[in-house]
Amino acid sequence: MDEESIQIAVRIRPVNLPSQQATAVSFVGSTVAVTSDLGTEQTDVDCILVEASDKAEEASQERVFQALGKPIVQGALQGISQGVVFYGAAGSGKTFTLLGTREEPGLLVRLGQALLQPDGLPDLQPVETRVWFSSLEIFSDQVQDLLASQSLSERRDAPAFIHHPILGTQVVGATEVPVESSDLEELIEFALKRRALGGTCLHASSNRSSQAYCLRVETRGASGQESTAKVCLFDLAAPTLTSHRESCPSLAALKTTVQELQQGIRHRHFLFDASQLTLALRDSLDGRWRTTLVATLLAGSKHALESTGTMQFARMMQQLRTRPVASKMLSDQVQLLKDEVMELRKEAEFGLGAQLKAVLDDRTSLIAELMKHSASQSEERRKLARQRAKALEWCGLLPGSSEPLRRKDKTTPHLLNMSDDPSLAGCLLYFLPRGERTSVGSDLDSTIVFDGLGILPNLCSITNKDDMHVSMTRPDFARRHVLHNCKMLNTSESTMLSHNDTICLGRAQLLLLKIPLQSREGEEDQSILRPLQEECKLPEELSQFLPTLQLQGDITFDKVLSAFEHSDSLKYVQCYVKDLLPKLAPSNALACFTTLREACYLLDEANLITREVRPQDHMHFQVELIWDIERHPEEVLLIGLLNYGNGTDAPAKGAADCQVLHYWSYGRFLEKLDHMRDVHRMHCQGLQGWTGRGDPLQDPWLEPSTAVLRQHLLTKSWSCKQEQRHEVRKAVPETEELKVLKSRIAELVQEVEDKNAELEEKTQIVGQLKEQMAQIIPLVGGFAPEAAERLILEQPEPEAPCSKEKHDSQPSDTEHSCTMTVSASSEGGAGLGDVRDSERSRGFRVDNFGTSKGTTSGAAMLSQSSLTPPHYYRDLRR
Numbered sequence: 001m002d003e004e005s006i007q008i009a010v011r012i013r014p015v016n017l018p019s020q021q022a023t024a025v026s027f028v029g030s031t032v033a034v035t036s037d038l039g040t041e042q043t044d045v046d047c048i049l050v051e052a053s054d055k056a057e058e059a060s061q062e063r064v065f066q067a068l069g070k071p072i073v074q075g076a077l078q079g080i081s082q083g084v085v086f087y088g089a090a091g092s093g094k095t096f097t098l099l100g101t102r103e104e105p106g107l108l109v110r111l112g113q114a115l116l117q118p119d120g121l122p123d124l125q126p127v128e129t130r131v132w133f134s135s136l137e138i139f140s141d142q143v144q145d146l147l148a149s150q151s152l153s154e155r156r157d158a159p160a161f162i163h164h165p166i167l168g169t170q171v172v173g174a175t176e177v178p179v180e181s182s183d184l185e186e187l188i189e190f191a192l193k194r195r196a197l198g199g200t201c202l203h204a205s206s207n208r209s210s211q212a213y214c215l216r217v218e219t220r221g222a223s224g225q226e227s228t229a230k231v232c233l234f235d236l237a238a239p240t241l242t243s244h245r246e247s248c249p250s251l252a253a254l255k256t257t258v259q260e261l262q263q264g265i266r267h268r269h270f271l272f273d274a275s276q277l278t279l280a281l282r283d284s285l286d287g288r289w290r291t292t293l294v295a296t297l298l299a300g301s302k303h304a305l306e307s308t309g310t311m312q313f314a315r316m317m318q319q320l321r322t323r324p325v326a327s328k329m330l331s332d333q334v335q336l337l338k339d340e341v342m343e344l345r346k347e348a349e350f351g352l353g354a355q356l357k358a359v360l361d362d363r364t365s366l367i368a369e370l371m372k373h374s375a376s377q378s379e380e381r382r383k384l385a386r387q388r389a390k391a392l393e394w395c396g397l398l399p400g401s402s403e404p405l406r407r408k409d410k411t412t413p414h415l416l417n418m419s420d421d422p423s424l425a426g427c428l429l430y431f432l433p434r435g436e437r438t439s440v441g442s443d444l445d446s447t448i449v450f451d452g453l454g455i456l457p458n459l460c461s462i463t464n465k466d467d468m469h470v471s472m473t474r475p476d477f478a479r480r481h482v483l484h485n486c487k488m489l490n491t492s493e494s495t496m497l498s499h500n501d502t503i504c505l506g507r508a509q510l511l512l513l514k515i516p517l518q519s520r521e522g523e524e525d526q527s528i529l530r531p532l533q534e535e536c537k538l539p540e541e542l543s544q545f546l547p548t549l550q551l552q553g554d555i556t557f558d559k560v561l562s563a564f565e566h567s568d569s570l571k572y573v574q575c576y577v578k579d580l581l582p583k584l585a586p587s588n589a590l591a592c593f594t595t596l597r598e599a600c601y602l603l604d605e606a607n608l609i610t611r612e613v614r615p616q617d618h619m620h621f622q623v624e625l626i627w628d629i630e631r632h633p634e635e636v637l638l639i640g641l642l643n644y645g646n647g648t649d650a651p652a653k654g655a656a657d658c659q660v661l662h663y664w665s666y667g668r669f670l671e672k673l674d675h676m677r678d679v680h681r682m683h684c685q686g687l688q689g690w691t692g693r694g695d696p697l698q699d700p701w702l703e704p705s706t707a708v709l710r711q712h713l714l715t716k717s718w719s720c721k722q723e724q725r726h727e728v729r730k731a732v733p734e735t736e737e738l739k740v741l742k743s744r745i746a747e748l749v750q751e752v753e754d755k756n757a758e759l760e761e762k763t764q765i766v767g768q769l770k771e772q773m774a775q776i777i778p779l780v781g782g783f784a785p786e787a788a789e790r791l792i793l794e795q796p797e798p799e800a801p802c803s804k805e806k807h808d809s810q811p812s813d814t815e816h817s818c819t820m821t822v823s824a825s826s827e828g829g830a831g832l833g834d835v836r837d838s839e840r841s842r843g844f845r846v847d848n849f850g851t852s853k854g855t856t857s858g859a860a861m862l863s864q865s866s867l868t869p870p871h872y873y874r875d876l877r878r
């Protein structure tokens, strides 16, 4: 198998810089240079996707396909599986390059089309190609199937990665949809909708998850030759490291894995088990796939450090080698697995250890997974399309692609989701039918069903009277859960809504209302056809979610309070506000209350998460102020986590049974909140939920001491080492050494079986001997059979032969003699005789001769078959 290094392609985002901002990225030939505070670092790459002009114009999506896509298609049609890994800072264009837009489709759609219709590839003209598509999301080390057609609130088993030494990493339990030329875009839209609905907290950054989009292709050539391959595109989470946000853990695990592979560390099973992402990427990093890394860079000097980090990762990847080989056909894969299962079952006869059982289970589920593809492709495709349509309708969305519908339904008011991720912004479109009331909530009977933080079963209802007049009502208990243009609706009476209003639902969704007939003349066409990414972008600043704080003129207590109206946490700070107000200079007051207002908003979110994830713990966050009020407002805030005993929903101020668990600075609280949002999502998704409770590294409600952390890390590193040793032992079975050991074990087993048979045979002989002794003893005088047997068994190695005939001559080398002496005891009169075996004569005799103690009284000739040579006696004794 020939080794290949991982190809590095660099795509640089359009350099559209404000004049004062310099570019940090330059390139000459195939070398990319990034200049940052750390100096200039150069990297030789395989492909640079920037137009070679003075203006450094961006490469078009088609150019990307020509440069990267065509070789991928060619390889795939020859049966070589391939991975394309997209890595780069947030907003650098990973998703754009991979998915693109409707107008400019990305690499995935172009690859799919080329695989289905490979006419443009002159060398390869397969007669038939069949393509399947699957899509997964990896968030906080949990895998989600983005094409699953079950309802979103239904918890289900997550897909799992299983590694096979020959077949590579296989996914079990994910939906794989047969694709025809027009399907791919619809399937991608479905996956995006699932992602948009899967987020449970509005402010949790969507770029902390990674996605895998996988095309599986089967081809049949003109001469009947068949091949199969996979093409997987991985859109990795952005490697961010801001003050209160760490990079996503699976990305950190991936970097460590790449680093260790690059350094030649060979404990590979252990390495890839580090996270679901490394398992998913195993074939692309160290397997039988061909791999390309697409490093996306933002050219501005503002992003210089991020670009430096991206190119450092690219250089590490460049050091890795894979060994691409053509994949086995599905039927061969199944056969291989079936043979293995048979072998494993044979081994299991000697005892089914935990490890053997795990391998057997893996192989069995892989067979089931591969066999499920045998159903008719078109029938399967139709069935899955029906299920997807049902899943969308169930939560209030229209099936199929939303774009043509949007054009058709120009005058119907509709709601669009807002998101910080441009690929998700506006991907959920909910029409509000004329003359109908649309209910919204988590209740399954609602017209629009949402799930997530703060979403109540019945949140609100929206009525479209005549496509022009749209109103909203909410029940009283949902006051703080429905915000209209960042404000609470002060009445449960109906409120009129306008074009471009926003509706915030709990802490999970922000929707933008479009009433085309209310928009200015001609604008509707424009707004409907214009890409919605910009319009539906979630505001970056938190203050944009909150009512404007107007503190001009006299700053009064009432004015301040009105800005806090939708916050639950307000009641705990009212007294501080009152005390602070006269002490603050007007210039400080605005900054101080703005920060306090944001803090209260975020505290409410932390309290909602705490109540949902761990209601049994009765914990509550409160904000307090320290008295050095001239400092920076964020430094004046102190966030307390309280435990308030049993039975109450929230602590009364100053309640005696309240215990302070921790005090955090505002910055530390933001870090913790970020983590809590991830925990909330894990809690809501998958069967397993969140399992980190009480773990000092996984539980954001804990503030472990250094001693606890040290102890925890020591225990972890010890168990890692144990696992590592175990893995090293586990790794041995796949080598040649194992084969030798296995055949040695088989030889030994055979030897043991032979010995057993021999033993049985000898036991029989002893039995026969006993019988014959019983016959002889009466002749020599009443010797007990048991004693005779003991005598036989304890008979020492025959010394010099002493048969009567040969008494005076030594036996020759070839002549082997056996003598049994039977002597008559003084009491019982038993005699001792001599049984002598002559190998040469092959005959046996009992000789009758005198002893010092008595005289034998009989003799018997024994036949050859009834006695055994003496070395058998020795064996038996052993």
Ligand SMILES: Nc1ncnc2c1ncn2[C@@H]1O[C@H](COP(=O)(O)OP(=O)(O)OP(=O)(O)O)[C@@H](O)[C@H]1O
Pocket: 012, 013, 014, 058, 088, 089, 090, 091, 092, 093, 094, 095, 096, 097, 207, 237, 238, 296, 421, 422, 423, 533
């Ligand atoms: N080459 C490009 N040409 C035009 N627009 C682009 C290009 N690259 C990115 N964009 C635009 O920039 C925005 C951010 O890009 P994108 O979402 O692809 O970034 P990303 O690297 O995937 O970020 P994240 O990690 O946050 O998901 C999008 O609106 C996208 O349309």
